[in-house]
Amino acid sequence: MKLDKYIRPEVFPTPFCQGCGHGILMQAVLRAIDELSLDIDKMVFVSGIGCAAWIPSPHFAADILHTLHGRPIAYATGVKLFNPSLKVVVISGDGDLAAIGGNHLIHAARRNIELSVICANNSIYGMTGGQVAPTTPCGAKTATTPQGASEPPFDLCKLVWGAGATYIARSTVFHVRELIKYIKKALMHKGFSFIDAISPCYTQYGRRNQKVCGVTPANMVLNLKKTSVRAKAPEELFTFPTGSASGGSEKDKILLGEFSNPSLHFPLGRDSAVVTRDKNQ
Amino acid sequence: MTKHFLQGNEACALGAIKAGCRFYAGYPITPSSEIMEQMARELPKVGGVFVQMEDEIGSMGAVIGATWAGAKAMTATSGPGLTLMLENIGYAIMTETPCVIVDIQRAGPSTGQATKPASGDVMQVRWGASGDYEIIALSPWSVAEMYEMTIQAFNLAETYRVPVFLLADEAVGHLRESAELKEDIDVIPRSGKSDLPPFGNPKDNNVTPMPMFGQGRKLSVTGSTHDEWGYRKTQSPEAQARSVDRFCNKIRQNADKLAPSPFPLPYGERIGEGGTDYEKYYVEDTETLVIAYGFTARSALKAVQMARANGHKVGLIRLKTLWPFPEGIFNELPKTVRKVLVPEMNQGQIVREVQRFTALPVKQYNKTNGTVITASEIAAKLNEIR
Numbered sequence: 029m030k031l032d033k034y035i036r037p038e039v040f041p042t043p044f045c046q047g048c049g050h051g052i053l054m055q056a057v058l059r060a061i062d063e064l065s066l067d068i069d070k071m072v073f074v075s076g077i078g079c080a081a082w083i084p085s086p087h088f089a090a091d092i093l094h095t096l097h098g099r100p101i102a103y104a105t106g107v108k109l110f111n112p113s114l115k116v117v118v119i120s121g122d123g124d125l126a127a128i129g130g131n132h133l134i135h136a137a138r139r140n141i142e143l144s145v146i147c148a149n150n151s152i153y154g155m156t157g158g159q160v161a162p163t164t165p166c167g168a169k170t171a172t173t174p175q176g177a178s179e180p181p182f183d184l185c186k187l188v189w190g191a192g193a194t195y196i197a198r199s200t201v202f203h204v205r206e207l208i209k210y211i212k213k214a215l216m217h218k219g220f221s222f223i224d225a226i227s228p229c230y231t232q233y234g235r236r237n238q239k240v241c242g243v244t245p246a247n248m249v250l251n252l253k254k255t256s257v258r259a260k261a262p263e264e265l266f267t268f269p270t271g272s273a274s275g276g277s278e279k280d281k282i283l284l285g286e287f288s289n290p291s292l293h294f295p296l297g298r299d300s301a302v303v304t305r306d307k308n309q
Numbered sequence: 310m311t312k313h314f315l316q317g318n319e320a321c322a323l324g325a326i327k328a329g330c331r332f333y334a335g336y337p338i339t340p341s342s343e344i345m346e347q348m349a350r351e352l353p354k355v356g357g358v359f360v361q362m363e364d365e366i367g368s369m370g371a372v373i374g375a376t377w378a379g380a381k382a383m384t385a386t387s388g389p390g391l392t393l394m395l396e397n398i399g400y401a402i403m404t405e406t407p408c409v410i411v412d413i414q415r416a417g418p419s420t421g422q423a424t425k426p427a428s429g430d431v432m433q434v435r436w437g438a439s440g441d442y443e444i445i446a447l448s449p450w451s452v453a454e455m456y457e458m459t460i461q462a463f464n465l466a467e468t469y470r471v472p473v474f475l476l477a478d479e480a481v482g483h484l485r486e487s488a489e490l491k492e493d494i495d496v497i498p499r500s501g502k503s504d505l506p507p508f509g510n511p512k513d514n515n516v517t518p519m520p521m522f523g524q525g526r527k528l529s530v531t532g533s534t535h536d537e538w539g540y541r542k543t544q545s546p547e548a549q550a551r552s553v554d555r556f557c558n559k560i561r562q563n564a565d566k567l568a569p570s571p572f573p574l575p576y577g578e579r580i581g582e583g584g585t586d587y588e589k590y591y592v593e594d595t596e597t598l599v600i601a602y603g604f605t606a607r608s609a610l611k612a613v614q615m616a617r618a619n620g621h622k623v624g625l626i627r628l629k630t631l632w633p634f635p636e637g638i639f640n641e642l643p644k645t646v647r648k649v650l651v652p653e654m655n656q657g658q659i660v661r662e663v664q665r666f667t668a669l670p671v672k673q674y675n676k677t678n679g680t681v682i683t684a685s686e687i688a689a690k691l692n693e694i695r
Contacts, residue, residue: 036527039540069525074374086529086540091522093377094531094541095370096400102367106374106382107522109358110332114378114523132370135363 034058034068036089043082047234047245049201049227053148054083056204056225057119060211071115074104076129078155079229080121080148098129101136104143112142115215122149122163126182130162137191137220144214144221147184150229158232165280169236183270185287188222195221196287201228202252203284210286226252226282240280252282259285312489317455317482318385320490321411321475322347324459325383328496330409331357332380334371336364336390339423340479341413344385365390369397369410376406377530379521381463381499385411387479388430389420391437398472399438400532402556405508407466407519409459411475413482414654416679425679426479428603431658434474435632441553443560446474446632448602449481453488458629464497469559470516476631478654480604480681506537509555516559564633586635588627591617595624596647597691600638600663602628604681605652611684616691623691631659636666648672650694652682 035058044050061068068090075081077097085094095103100118108116118125125133125147136143152170153159160170160177163184167176185196195217197210207225214221228234230245241248259265265287313320322344325333333348345361352359358375362368365386372382386394391412401408414430416422434446445465447458455477462473500518507520507528517537520526529539534549542548591613592598601609606627616623622645626638649667651660652674660673674690676682 069527070523072378072522085531089527091377091526091528092530093374093522094529094533095373096396096532099366099370099397102362102370103374103377105360105362105367106332106334106371106376106380107378108374109360109371110375110378110380110382111523131363132367135367 031055031058031062034061034089035087039086042087044079045229045231047228047230047248048079049150049229049249050079050083050148052201052204053146053207053225053227054087056201056207057083057117057146057211058088060208060215063208064212064215066115066215070113071117072104072107074100074107074116074118076100076120076124078121078124078153079150080119080227081124083119083148084117098124098127099132100124101129101132101143101145105132105136105141108141108143116143117215118143118145119148121154122147122151122184123153123161126184126187127162133188134191137188137193137222140192140194140219142218142220144217144223146211146214146223146225148227149184149224150227150233151181152229152233154229154232158236168233170233181270184224185222185265186270188220189265189287192220193222194219194288197222197285198224198226198282198287199284200226200252200256200282202249203256206284213286228252255280256282256284259283259287262287311492312487314487315452315485316343317449317452317477317484318343318413319347320452320456320488321385321459321477321482322351323490324456325409325463326351326355327456327494328460328463329381329498330383330463331355332372332375332382333357333384334360334362334368334375334382335384335386336362336368338365338387338390340415340482341385341387341390341411343482344411344413348383365393366397369394369401372408373397373401373404373406376408377522377528379499379523381407381467383409383411385413387413387415387423388417388433391430391433395433395437399440401472402438402442402444403532403552404530405470405516405519406472407470408472409462409466409475410472411459411477414476414478416677422679424479426604426654426681427677427679428478428605428654428658429677430476431631431655434476442556444474444632445469445471445560445630446476448628448631449475449477450603450606450627451481451488452484452486453490455481456488456490457494460494460496464495467497467499467519468516469563470519471560474632476603478603484604508535508537508539509551511537514551514555514558560633564635586628586630587638588629590625590627592624592626593643594622594645595643596622596645597624597695598642598646598649599623599625599687599691600628600649600651600659601625601653602631602659603654605654608682608684609652609687612687612691615684615688621691621695628659634659634662634666639667648694650674650687650690652676652687652690654682
């Protein structure tokens with residue numbers, strides 16, 4: 029399959045480190061678009077700050093809006109509300125979406141606005157040098173937790189479920205076929221969709237936590253297979269212990285699957301919250 | 310021309326609709342909330358979109374996003390909310406996103422007195438975002454000007470592709486008076502499709518037309534330093550220098566014609582000579598010159614008239630554009646001027662700009678107790694310094 033047409037020719041090579049999962053995630057997003065035959069000229073890719081924000085910007089040959097740290101969902105909300113005919117996709121990292129941008133994340137989910145948010149979750153701040161993130165598992169060593177992280181992490185799927193998202197799924201860059209399937213569903217979802225895409229960061233996370241991640245980037249990717257558990261039912265999300273570890277460990281398993289439960293939500297939340305533009309005018 | 314009895318904040322919203330604003334994102338904050346409430350009522354009537362966001366950060370982000378989707382967009386707030394917006398306003402400067410931010414100033418710092426007037430944000434709008442840039446800020450003194458200057462702010466935003474501030478104070482925002490809302494006003498439309506680079510013409514560095522998403526142009530927009538096509542150039546001294554120079558020069562070089570005002574006449578009885586940046590009252594032979602803006606200028610005009618009635622040679626220059634500071638006023642002053650008085654509802658912000666551009670003795674009168682400066686207070690100060 030030729031994905032070149034979705035990439036700006038002048039921007040190669042990509043800036044990602046060896047062993048980074050973001051290149052696989054980039055391809056998964058483009059394959060999903062290709063398999064759905066979407067018109068990329070009617071799509072807008074919005075990202076924040078960090079390594080994950082560089083997945084669409086500047087690589088994707090589409091309209092790309094590279095915003096401030098934590099703010100892509102707010103910008104995407106403005107784009108989508110003013111021109112609902114555009115398909116608006118947010119691709120950003122866990123620190124961007126869940127820490128500094130956490131308020132925008134939960135309120136966009138509450139509005140159930142038709143945005144696809146893809147979180148490239150590597151459990152660390154990569155670009156700034158490997159500081160602890162709200163998704164870092166307890167005990168993990170980072171640049172700002174040299175004795176090990178002491179705070180419990182967010183489970184982002186639980187978070188957006190509680191806030192009102194109507195399509196939620198988690199997969200990893202190891203399970204790339206499944207990841208593409210979920211991204212396709214998110215792109216076609218009429219409401220707020222969220223993909224927790226686990227993508228390892230060897231440079232900042234793996235090398236500091238080699239006991240659980242292994243000593244090479246390849247180990248870290250293979251660990252995703254060992255530590256992942258597939259959900260048998262969406263409700264399993266609520267009984268599964270939170271441990272979103274990009275590298276995984278014995279006790280921090282990753283629960284994969286789709287967790288949406290549309291019956292719990294109003295079908296089009298934004299109609300009640302927002303005056304939508306009359307398309308005839 | 311229709312005469313209305315309405316509030317300054319309501320007039321601002323009507324001006325925005327008239328200017329073609331079709332997107333509003335905001336967060337409630339006293340004393341600006343009436344603008345948001347009015348926009349929630351008016352926008353659906355004209356096919357526009359209103360959204361109340363989760364905070365001021367989100368509001369400004371949504372305004373920028375909607376602008377790139379093709380909207381003329383606005384938000385309104387007050388000092389503390391503006392503080393939250395400033396990071397995104399810096400982004401609007403960097404990405405040359407035209408939009409309008411209304412700041413109805415209240416007494417600060419911090420929560421301060423939410424329902425009381427002040428002019429404490431003059432420097433916040435000038436320097437609040439990080440880095441180097443020039444900014445445009447207009448200062449209305451009446452309900453009619455809340456309407457007119459909102460339109461003017463949109464026109465300036467479109468012309469120079471910058472965020473423009475309407476910097477009013479609570480006293481003007483909540484003022485109720487009769488006002489003529491002019492129908493026959495030039496509105497500068499969003500520029501059409503263009504093949505020019507989105508971020509400045511490399512030939513002359515001039516502003517290029519504002520593009521929009523969804524037209525197949527494959528736009529790249531980033532708050533990082535970028536070239537004319539929007540590609541990140543975070544290691545290039547040339548790209549960084551070009552960006553900052555462009556953001557400053559497009560305003561500095563046009564400062565004298567900055568207000569292509571659709572309003573040749575100031576509102577109401579025309580006493581002074583109308584300029585686009587400022588108005589002059591009784592300055593031909595004046596010895597003491599008052600320089601004022603916003604609600605304070607209303608009191609200053611009254612004080613000047615009281616002094617004139619007593620035979621004192623006192624005049625007023627009312628600033629309508631605060632940023633870029635209309636330094637040209639000092640080139641046109643009559644030789645009779647001996648001293649200058651700058652009354653402000655802050656501890657002295659514009660007075661320092663005045664001092665930068667004149668060698669005349671400059672006195673100041675400052676009031677920061679959450680009440681407006683009255684005409685008698687200015688008159689007393691004029692007596693004291695005469």
